[in-house]
Amino acid sequence: MKNLKLSKLAEGLTSRSISKLSEKVEEKIQQGEKVFNFTLGDFSPQQFSIPPGLEAEIIKAYQEKHTNYPFVGGMKQLRLAIAKHLELFGGFDYDPDEIVVTSGARPLIYLLFKALVDPGEKIIYTVPTWNNQYFIHLAGAVPIVISTKPENNFMPTPEELKPHLKEAVLITINSPLNPSGTALSPHVLKEIFDLIVAENKIRAKHNQKPLYVFFDIIYWLLTYNETKFSNPIVLNPEIRNYVVFIDGISKCFAATGVRLGWAFGPKVIMDQMRSMLAHIGAWAPKPEQIGTARYLQKHDEVANFLGDFKNKILARLNIFYNAIQKLKNAGYKVDTIKPQGALYLSVKLDLIGAKTQDNKTLETVDDITTYMLEDAKVALVPFYFFGMEEDFPWFRLSVGTCSIEEAKIAADNISQSVQKLLR
Known part of the structure; x- marks a missing residue:
């Protein structure tokens, strides 16, 4: 019914472009075309199955008939296990009462925004980003959007953030970052948190709401090469009062469909999130x-x-990284960033103005996307899907669905498609 009126909140919410692109790719696959789909941040169970031990324990729990309501906010035994896991692998020190569990990480983001932000208040986020704009819309908040630069690995700098801190009540940070597969260095992270702590000391004198931090660490256990995850509370212990971390099993255990995530942070915030979760x-x-x-x-x-999981992901990322670097060294207008984290590679294909073999000019980023899909049989996601400008020629390549052999073929396809373009 075209004239059916809905809420302004619902009518103002747009669909995710990535899902639409993936549907287009799936249509081609269903029609029998061989397409390498690198659009979704997901894992093929044929290539990356969940840990056998995790699978066995979940099956056992079903067999033991644990099918009634769980405790709101997470079973105590799970929150104890999460606390120990965080301590052993990240040096975090949180009590079970400072942890909230939900069906994946997304409900936690919604609960956090609703617990901290009133309608009309401002939230800082940087682009490229995953989904922040949608959660801000659902919260009725006002976005402050900061564009990052490839020379900074698409991560924010203290200088970029500082002028906006006084306006906001929440800042979002994601490291390692979806979509870029890059991470904040310890010294930059410390500088950012030092600024936030200093801002909150000023606010405390005037009895103002603090500037809170939403730190998305869903990829924190997937770091590569020289990159290591840095615990912000070790870098600046005072940030503990203002930061909420969101994590889960979806990415680091290839369990995107199992749906279990957790938040940890100040108890007063966790209590409010738990109260909303109950409803x-x-x-x-x-x-x-x-x-x-x-x-x-x-x-x-x-x-x-x-350890094994990371090696498998990195092997695939390196295949594409090396192929793009080879093209760059040969003088083609492409670039990439060495893998640092997550399952993504940032790829620059600055091909606007080039002509295809049938004399069609690539005039837009969408043209490049379509050319790669039609000629190389490779589906990539342009960074403008993540908030960058529409003419920004960087793309996300996600390797969670391909085998090593498929990665080699796809990388070769990309190379051939770039080389056959006419200038």
Whole structure:
């Protein structure tokens, strides 16, 4: 019904472009075309299955008939296991009462925004970004958008953030970053948090709401090469009063469909999020909670899985990184950033103005995307899907769905498609 009126909130919410692009790719695959789909931040279970120990423990929990309501905010045994996991792998020191569990990380982001931000208040986020704009819309907040630069690995700098801190009540940080596969260095992270702590000392004198931090660390256990995750509370202990971390099993354990995430931070914030959760009901299924609790206690098994998992992802990222670097060294207008984290590679294909073999000029980033899909049979996501300008020629390449052999073929396809363009 075209004239059916809905809420302004609903009517103002747009669909995610990535999902639409992925649907287009899937249509081609269903029609029998061989397409390498690097658009979604997901894992193919055929290439990256969840840890066998996690799978076994979840199945066991179902067999034991743990199918009634779980405790709101997370089973105690799970929150204890998460606390120990965070301590062993990241040096975090949080009590179970400072942890809230939901069905994946997304409900936690919504709960956090609603707990901290009143309609009309301002939230700082940087682009490229994953989904921040949608959660800000749902919260009725006002965005302050800061564009980052490839020379800074698409990460914010203290200088870029500082002029905006006084206006906002929340700042979002994601490291390692979706979509770029890059991470904040320890010294930059410390400088940012030093600025936030200083701002909050001024606000405390005037009894003002603090500037809070939403730190998305869903990829924190997936770092490569020289990149290591830095615990912000070690860098500046005073930030603990203002930062909420959101994490889960979806990315670091290839468990995107299992749906279990957790937030940890100041108890007063966790209590409010837990209260709202009781009415929303977005808790993780009880068998998944019990199975995850049991698995996380197998610390050596977890460490072994993560080591092997990271090696497999990095091997695929390196195939594409090396192929793009080879093109760059040969003088083509392409670039990439050495893998630092997550399952993504940032790829620059500055091909606007080039002509295809059938004499069609690539005039837009969409033209480049279509050319890669049609000629190289490779589906990539332009960074403008993540908030950058529409003529910005960088793309996200996600490797969670391909085998090593498929990565080699796809990388070769990209190379050939770039080289055959006419200038």
